[in-house]
Amino acid sequence: MSHSKRTLRQLFTGPSHSLLLLVVMGCVIGVVAGLVMASFIALLNLVLGRLNGETLEDFESLSMGWRFGLPILGSCLLILLYRFTPKSAQSVGLVYVLERLQFGRGRLPLANTLFQFVAALISLGSGHSVGREGPAVQMGSGVASLLGQYTDRPPSQLRLLVGCGTAAAISAAFNTPLAGVLFAMEVVLMEYSILGFAPIIASAITASAFTGSLLGTHSILTPTRLSLADYGDIPSLLMTGVWVGIVAVLFHYLVRLFLRFPVKSRAVRLLLAGFITGSLALFVPQILGSGYDTINATLADQLPVLLLLLVLGAKLVATAAAIGFGVPGGQIAPMLMLGVCAGGIAGALVPGGSEPGLYALLGMAAMMGAMLHAPLAAIATVLELSLSAEAMFPAMTVVLTANLVCQHGFRQPSLILTLLKQQGRLLQTHPLRAALAQRYLSELAHFEFIIVDLGATEQKRPPEHDSIATLIEQPALWLVIRQQEQCYLLKKSVLEQAYQQHESEQLPTLNELLTPLLKDNLQLMELSEDASLLTGFKIIQKEDIRGFLIPIGQQGLGLVTRRRLVKMLTSDEAMY
CATH class of the missing domain: 1.10.3080.10 (Clc chloride channel)
Structure with a gap:
């Protein structure tokens, strides 16, 4: 890892519940999203200015041929863009952002954000009856998601950062920071949270101020003083x-x-x-x-x-x-x-x-x-x-x-x-x-366990896992036992108790001691990717398992026990 990348990770790596850290990240997102939106608005205005002159939106001044042919030309350009873009990068817009929030852990790929940038320029520049808000949300959310992934934020915070990106983009595009904040929380996140307000507000006002400094006054809709007569x-x-x-x-x-x-x-x-x-x-x-x-x-x-x-x-x-x-x-x-x-x-x-x-x-x-x-x-x-x-x-x-x-x-x-x-x-x-669908198992995972593979040969198994006494001395609380294609969860104290009760003069091997302890109700389910808490509850409702093993980025495998998952709903333990 390069020195600059390591420095950036260290700068944004701190306690996951740190409000100050989230506010700082919100401000960074506001600056970056503001820069992206300023670039988009400048390019779009350039295209519209070449077509309609200084009024930009004055399509009425176009000839009959241009009125009819311009949207069709735009459609042809979009067809070409889709033809030469990988299918995985073609999903864009507000709907895609919401889909990724609930089903993709808030991870928005860079390729989709770049595709949205170009596709929106074509659609809006050719007069199609669409707006710039969906592209703005996609681009702002994409920037925020990439920053969150780069700094290894947990899924719930990644989701919050996507809200920051949404508010920043709406604020930058329309110079309406309050509407951006409420839109992010009401439409995108679909919830209001005390923790979420501060970072999202910071992101919105930063984006509005930064974009204003680059483009000057850029309100699309003319403010007008109107009130009820009676x-x-x-x-x-x-x-x-x-x-x-x-x-x-x-x-x-x-x-x-x-x-x-x-x-x-x-x-x-x-x-x-x-x-x-x-x-x-x-x-x-x-x-x-x-x-x-x-x-x-x-x-x-x-x-x-x-x-x-x-x-x-x-x-x-x-x-x-x-x-x-x-x-x-x-x-x-x-x-x-x-x-x-x-x-x-x-x-x-x-x-x-x-x-x-x-x-x-x-x-x-x-x-x-x-x-x-x-x-x-x-x-x-x-x-x-x-x-x-x-x-x-x-x-x-x-x-x-x-x-x-x-x-x-x-x-x-x-x-x-x-x-x-x-x-x-x-x-x-x-x-x-x-x-439950908006929070993930990885947020409850811990790493205080040792994996013991009973199927591995002595040459492949770590030396400390061959000696029962050495294994017991390890500081971990849990043992994850792999046997053939199954995983089992065992408290280390159970192994210690079984070892102490063994009266044979010949000490048992690790396999001989552990195998009788592995019961069906101690099985773990190993998932190929992170899953929501709702998915986790549905699984334990159907399966008599002790918990889950899930991959968590660079940290490797994480353990979520059934007890910890249930306790999450019945205790005051914070999610962040």
């Missing part, structure tokens, strides 16, 4: 929430329709997405790209109702096609545009004295909250965009109503869960099972 407008707020909730349900149905489209070829599906988007853009060019210019215009009440209705319908189809056909990009920006159009329509039609721009802002938050089941992150977005706490009451009213309509009225799951289910992955949503 509490008499509450019925209008409730109607807006119901309307946006129905739009969210319709969008969910359309996404599932395209997901189930009877074409398996990735190339054909990408071309179909490009063709649908290009065809709609001939008549409604506002649907191309993330649509931030349209969002800002709607918030400023610059678009008529009929145009908003037309954009809403076309954007619903184009975005559902992009998501359903697998265009690599984010889902949140299109959701915000759908919500702002739906809210703007409601603001122009419902009675009351509040500005239509307020309803557009509330619709944006309600759509995001309803589709992702993330009401707090959605409300935080309103707070950071409205620059006024007065917008909190109407925001909570509309977001709550839309969530109730979508989640309970029509029983729609989160869009992320729908996309994972399509891939054959089911996230645990029950609180206890989810908590």
Whole structure:
């Protein structure tokens, strides 16, 4: 190991429960994620600037041929990218991050992060109806995961660092640190923890400050001061929430329709997405790209109702096609545009004295909250965009109503869960099972044991394992006995007691003394890789085993006893 690598490991190696260490790592992640996002934003702006001029998102100024052909060209480039990229590196986006958190111990490969960087540039630069949030989460989480793996963090901390990367990327991309923190905890980690807040906040504010120093002011959405005119407008707020909730349900149905489209070829599906988007853009060019210019215009009440209705319908189809056909990009920006159009329509039609721009802002938050089941992150977005706490009451009213309509009225799951289910992955949503699925056996493992291989010859077995007396003198508490293809767990005191009780003048061999002690209920299960606590409990529920042997990185094999696993649920022993 090189001196620099050893120094870095030592710098970030400390007690696993050290809050200060996690905060420092959060700051490092914020700087690195900020640098990655600044590079991505600069390259994306360069591409959009060559196409649309200084306005970047002004796809409306393109000719008819470019409106139709640009998304198709983007699809062709994506097909080529997929063709020359290993299949293992092609899984990307927010859905992939969540899948790796629950089923991959939070380990995100570098190749997938690099693929996401290039694929997102192509998708966003060619006008596909996707956003930069999914790629931002993938890239920020990838950076954080690589740092955690490099410094040998346990799986639970690796998971927390992925949350830091998510918050840093969202904060850097949109200059919204509070929304980044809540998005990371509500959507990605799906939990709020006292230990998690400090590192994630540190990561978000570091990324926002660092990216701001590199790019200057880079807010994508224009902050606007909007507030409720009168509490008499509450019925209008409730109607807006119901309307946006129905739009969210319709969008969910359309996404599932395209997901189930009877074409398996990735190339054909990408071309179909490009063709649908290009065809709609001939008549409604506002649907191309993330649509931030349209969002800002709607918030400023610059678009008529009929145009908003037309954009809403076309954007619903184009975005559902992009998501359903697998265009690599984010889902949140299109959701915000759908919500702002739906809210703007409601603001122009419902009675009351509040500005239509307020309803557009509330619709944006309600759509995001309803589709992702993330009401707090959605409300935080309103707070950071409205620059006024007065917008909190109407925001909570509309977001709550839309969530109730979508989640309970029509029983729609989160869009992320729908996309994972399509891939054959089911996230645990029950609180206890989810908590167990997010922690790993390696976090309970210890190394106070000696492995004795009874099948090894005397020449292959270590000398200290040939002498029973020498073996007993070893400081370890446990003996792991290998016999043929089975492993057994034995307390060293049991061996010592059997040795002392042996009355024969001829001392027994190690095999002769140990073999009678190996009972079926002392068997260990040796796993080929780390497993979640939920998996561990399922195994011991079915198998009468004493515990697990699991590989733990450079540390080798770790031992998790059945008693320690059960004790974890019944004692105050910390997980970190």
